[in-house]
Amino acid sequence: MSKKMKVALAVLVIMIVSVPVGLLTSAPAFGEWDPDYYLKKLGFVPKGMQHFPQLQHPLLPDYSLPGANDVLGYYISAIVGVILVFAIWFIIGKIIAKKHSANS
Amino acid sequence: MHIPDGYLSPTTVAVGYAVMIPLWAYGFKKLKEKLDEKTLPLLGTLSALSFLIMMFNVPVPGGTSGHAIGTALIAMMFDPWTAFISVSFVLLIQAVVFGDGGISTWAINSFDMAFVAAFVGYYTFKYLKNKTKFAPFIAGWFSISVAALCDSIFLGIQPIFWHDAAGHPLYFPFGLSVSVPAMLLAHMGVFGIVEGVFTQIVYTFLQKRAEKKAQQEVAA
Numbered sequence: 001m002s003k004k005m006k007v008a009l010a011v012l013v014i015m016i017v018s019v020p021v022g023l024l025t026s027a028p029a030f031g032e033w034d035p036d037y038y039l040k041k042l043g044f045v046p047k048g049m050q051h052f053p054q055l056q057h058p059l060l061p062d063y064s065l066p067g068a069n070d071v072l073g074y075y076i077s078a079i080v081g082v083i084l085v086f087a088i089w090f091i092i093g094k095i096i097a098k099k100h101s102a103n104s
Numbered sequence: 105m106h107i108p109d110g111y112l113s114p115t116t117v118a119v120g121y122a123v124m125i126p127l128w129a130y131g132f133k134k135l136k137e138k139l140d141e142k143t144l145p146l147l148g149t150l151s152a153l154s155f156l157i158m159m160f161n162v163p164v165p166g167g168t169s170g171h172a173i174g175t176a177l178i179a180m181m182f183d184p185w186t187a188f189i190s191v192s193f194v195l196l197i198q199a200v201v202f203g204d205g206g207i208s209t210w211a212i213n214s215f216d217m218a219f220v221a222a223f224v225g226y227y228t229f230k231y232l233k234n235k236t237k238f239a240p241f242i243a244g245w246f247s248i249s250v251a252a253l254c255d256s257i258f259l260g261i262q263p264i265f266w267h268d269a270a271g272h273p274l275y276f277p278f279g280l281s282v283s284v285p286a287m288l289l290a291h292m293g294v295f296g297i298v299e300g301v302f303t304q305i306v307y308t309f310l311q312k313r314a315e316k317k318a319q320q321e322v323a324a
Contacts, residue, residue, distance in 0.1 A: 003316065007309045008149040015156040025163035029170050030286050031259050031276065032108055038277065047268065048275040052110030058203030063159060077202060078159060082152040084197045089148035096136055
């Protein structure tokens with residue numbers, strides 16, 4: 001394994017371990033509010049937000065595991081996310097390898 | 105900066121996909137030409153760092169919070185097209201699995217946090233790298249700030265163009281005079297600093313290791 005890879009993996013591990021730091025604030029992001037916010041602030045929810053069809057059924061909504069405590073849910077979300085990122089690059093790697101061997 | 109579904113008009117969404125689909129196709133083509141089995145693990149790891157850094161929420165005055173995005177680091181270590189494609193995938197995972205950012209808004213979110221952030225970060229770094237040792241910090245800071253500006257413009261134009269007969273906004277309700285200063289100040293003042301520090305530290309570590317190794321190889 002290259003030195004760069006070792007450093008990158010060390011950073012990855014440190015970040016996974018310390019990920020609950022991200023839970024210290026419960027403030028929402030600007031422009032990512034739930035519809036209730038608009039009801040309180042404006043007295044109505046914009047129609048386009050109200051009627052938008054539910055496209056997503058997230059397995060880990062807002063980086064939480066329904067029923068589990070926040071920290072555990074956040075850890076699981078971090079690990080699942082990292083695995084999925086690696087899975088995508090693994091698949092792309094296979095596609096590229098195939099293309100390279102087809103070319104040569 | 106992850107715009108949820110229902111926040112942008114169908115026209116904005118359609119224009120977003122019309123612009124982004126060719127960019128994704130071109131970026132993926134470039135990426136396939138450049139990457140090989142040797143560079144992929146590092147790219148995968150840096151993409152995972154981008155996913156993780158977005159989980160580190162930081163509060164700002166005014167009752168909101170935000171985070172860094174890690175795009176500039178990938179652009180500096182690889183190239184802007186690769187960073188753009190990587191972070192677009194990260195955003196897709198966030199939307200589908202975690203409900204962070206919409207599906208309809210994936211194109212616009214990818215434009216801001218992946219495309220704009222990657223190219224601004226890459227060229228800022230390229231311009232500054234021989235001028236100051238803080239080039240990674242500045243590239244990270246500037247990259248997320250410009251991305252936030254783009255995001256705030258997409259949000260802020262919604263009530264100008266799309267409202268009902270009574271003048272009620274149909275989608276994101278606050279105009280440019282609210283969205284631009286809110287997003288820009290929070291990112292230039294706080295999240296950009298986090299992005300800059302993250303980019304500087306990780307880039308320096310990665311490069312130092314690489315240089316040490318190169319020296320050892322020369323010596324051996």
